[in-house]
Amino acid sequence: MNPFTFLIDNWDLYINGFLRLFQAANLAFVLAMIVGVIIASFRVSPIPPLQRFAAFYVTVFRNSPLLIIFFLFFFGLPKLGFTFTPFTSTVIVMTLYTGAYLAETVRSGINSVDTGQAEAARAIGLKFREVLGTVVIPQALRTVVGPIGNLYIANAKNTVIGTTIGLFVETTAAQRLANSTGQPIAAYSAAAIFFVVWLLIAAQVFTSIEQRVAIKR
Amino acid sequence: MTDTVQRSAATGEPMIRLEGLTKRFPGQAEPAVDALDLEVPRGEIVILVGPSGCGKTTTMRLINRLIEPTSGRIVIDGEDVTKVDPDNLRRRIGYVIQQVGLFPHMTVADNIATVPRLLKWKEERIRARVDELLDLVGLDPSAYRHRYPKQLSGGQRQRAGVARALSADPPVMLMDEPFGAIDPITRERLQNEFLRLQQEIRKTIVFVTHDIDEAIKMGDRIAILRQGSRVAQYDTPEHILSAPADDFVADFIGAGASLKRLNLTRVHDVELAQWPTATSDTARDEILATLQSSDKGAVLILDAQRRPLRWVAARDIQRTDRPLMETGLVAEAVVEAHATLNDALNEMLRSNYGVAIVVDSSGAYQGAVDFGTVSGAVQELRRAARAAARAPVSGGASTGETVR
Numbered sequence: 119m120n121p122f123t124f125l126i127d128n129w130d131l132y133i134n135g136f137l138r139l140f141q142a143a144n145l146a147f148v149l150a151m152i153v154g155v156i157i158a159s160f161r162v163s164p165i166p167p168l169q170r171f172a173a174f175y176v177t178v179f180r181n182s183p184l185l186i187i188f189f190l191f192f193f194g195l196p197k198l199g200f201t202f203t204p205f206t207s208t209v210i211v212m213t214l215y216t217g218a219y220l221a222e223t224v225r226s227g228i229n230s231v232d233t234g235q236a237e238a239a240r241a242i243g244l245k246f247r248e249v250l251g252t253v254v255i256p257q258a259l260r261t262v263v264g265p266i267g268n269l270y271i272a273n274a275k276n277t278v279i280g281t282t283i284g285l286f287v288e289t290t291a292a293q294r295l296a297n298s299t300g301q302p303i304a305a306y307s308a309a310a311i312f313f314v315v316w317l318l319i320a321a322q323v324f325t326s327i328e329q330r331v332a333i334k335r
Numbered sequence: 336m337t338d339t340v341q342r343s344a345a346t347g348e349p350m351i352r353l354e355g356l357t358k359r360f361p362g363q364a365e366p367a368v369d370a371l372d373l374e375v376p377r378g379e380i381v382i383l384v385g386p387s388g389c390g391k392t393t394t395m396r397l398i399n400r401l402i403e404p405t406s407g408r409i410v411i412d413g414e415d416v417t418k419v420d421p422d423n424l425r426r427r428i429g430y431v432i433q434q435v436g437l438f439p440h441m442t443v444a445d446n447i448a449t450v451p452r453l454l455k456w457k458e459e460r461i462r463a464r465v466d467e468l469l470d471l472v473g474l475d476p477s478a479y480r481h482r483y484p485k486q487l488s489g490g491q492r493q494r495a496g497v498a499r500a501l502s503a504d505p506p507v508m509l510m511d512e513p514f515g516a517i518d519p520i521t522r523e524r525l526q527n528e529f530l531r532l533q534q535e536i537r538k539t540i541v542f543v544t545h546d547i548d549e550a551i552k553m554g555d556r557i558a559i560l561r562q563g564s565r566v567a568q569y570d571t572p573e574h575i576l577s578a579p580a581d582d583f584v585a586d587f588i589g590a591g592a593s594l595k596r597l598n599l600t601r602v603h604d605v606e607l608a609q610w611p612t613a614t615s616d617t618a619r620d621e622i623l624a625t626l627q628s629s630d631k632g633a634v635l636i637l638d639a640q641r642r643p644l645r646w647v648a649a650r651d652i653q654r655t656d657r658p659l660m661e662t663g664l665v666a667e668a669v670v671e672a673h674a675t676l677n678d679a680l681n682e683m684l685r686s687n688y689g690v691a692i693v694v695d696s697s698g699a700y701q702g703a704v705d706f707g708t709v710s711g712a713v714q715e716l717r718r719a720a721r722a723a724a725r726a727p728v729s730g731g732a733s734t735g736e737t738v739r
Contacts, residue, residue, distance in 0.1 A: 238430070
């Protein structure tokens with residue numbers, strides 16, 4: 119069967135699953151942005167323990183396979199007495215994982231800001247937090263909107279792994295339909311359509327943000 | 336000579352006092368700043384000048400503790416600030432650097448408002464202050480308030496940078512080669528504007544440059560520094576030019592001290608030549624009569640606000656086939672009264688008729704500088720310099736002011 123008709127026939131199942139995934143991915147990404155900015159600030163801060171903590175965090179989460187982090191969270195933490203719903207677990211793991219990548223991206227943005235800017239800000243009496251918050255990070259983020267857009271897309275697709283392992287009912291629609299109808303190609307292609315549409319729109323949004331916030335010349 | 340009066344009023348406790356200030360960078364054998372003692376009098380511009388690497392910028396950055404001193408004391412307005420919170424200290428010290436350091440993601444107004452916002456001023460007060468400062472530095476608030484730094488020319492950015500440095504009305508300003516990255520013509524104008532501004536605001540300014548001509552023009556006092564920020568000579572420009580302390584200073588000043596002295600004299604300090612003038616609606620006969628009753632070769636035509644328009648000679652006035660305003664020469668080579676004689680001389684040499692027209696700040700005609708004016712002033716300066724060289728040089732504050 120053609121994936122489009124397959125999709126229309128099973129619309130309710132797909133749309134519920136999609137919306138749940140969409141929520142998890144976006145929530146994780148917003149939190150990851152916060153984590154990323156904080157960790158990047160730690161890395162450029164003059165306080166060595168914060169620098170070391172941030173470097174350690176980035177090393178751990180950037181160099182571990184996502185699947186293993188998920189397994190540790192889903193199957194390891196409950197043994198230690200921490201239990202979360204699959205949705206929450208997915209959001210936490212994706213926040214930490216994407217946060218590590220965002221931290222590196224934001225840091226490269228910070229490094230691209232002219233050092234004279236930080237110095238000028240310091241010279242007129244801004245404290246370290248104000249230098250970063252009002253002068254350096256706003257400029258840094260403007261230069262890395264493109265890479266952040268890439269990470270948004272990667273985050274969206276990686277979130278699927280969590281929803282698959284966590285087996286939250288709504289998001290496994292395609293899997294269940296593939297099994298029950300015996301039409302895996304149509305079932306998975308229909309799910310892919312959601313991603314293509316979603317991420318094309320997202321890419322467009324990031325492009326327009328990039329143009330809007332670009333420093334006026 | 337109001338200058339002299341205001342300058343000699345700058346007595347008592349100096350605004351900035353550096354005592355045995357030393358900075359040793361790790362891994363360097365020689366200290367960058369070596370036990371520097373320096374006093375900056377209230378309301379004056381003190382120039383730190385010296386060859387590159389002499390420690391002048393480091394010295395300046397020690398004053399607002401962008402760099403922490405290894406030893407020594409910094410006293411500002413009677414208060415030892417060597418150990419106070421550096422962020423609060425810096426909010427009381429304006430700072431202008433070469434590339435201006437405006438924040439490109441903020442409008443001019445937001446740039447200027449940065450420190451007032453930190454100080455939690457009311458938005459209304461901030462807006463009023465921004466407009467006041469833009470006016471002060473010669474940028475029309477309605478046109479420039481909402482522009483971004485990238486939409487300004489180099490000179491305009493420099494003005495916005497000065498406005499930002501002045502935002503919280505700090506008593507002290509530090510300027511690190513503020514006019515370094517600007518083309519020579521604009522630089523000259525900005526220097527003159529800044530000096531006029533300083534007449535109004537009377538800040539205590541420490542100004543770093545490597546350009547001795549700029550130092551002579553801008554400084555009430557110049558500290559010529561050698562390696563390690565050691566003071567080779569600290570004196571008024573007049574004294575430094577007429578009595579360099581040693582060969583290092585003499586070499587640094589370079590040749591042409593007489594020409595450099597032209598930088599010390601303002602146009603408003605010399606007697607201007609008066610050329611015949613007429614307004615644009617004056618009848619031709621009358622203009623011709625004015626011209627013939629003077630010993631000059633042309634009449635300067637002014638508009639209703641007395642702003643110079645054109646030079647017309649007798650032959651132009653007699654050519655009735657064309658309107659008067661289309662004959663003669665456009666009145667170029669205009670300088671303001673606070674420009675230096677050096678600026679005026681430059682303009683004169685560029686113009687067609689060897690005369691620089693002097694106007695006041697509203698552009699109205701005041702008089703003219705011609706070769707007679709300049710050579711008279713040079714002779715006067717030479718006489719004064721010879722007298723100063725004979726007088727004892729004690730690094731005193733009260734001497735050497737007569738030339739101005």
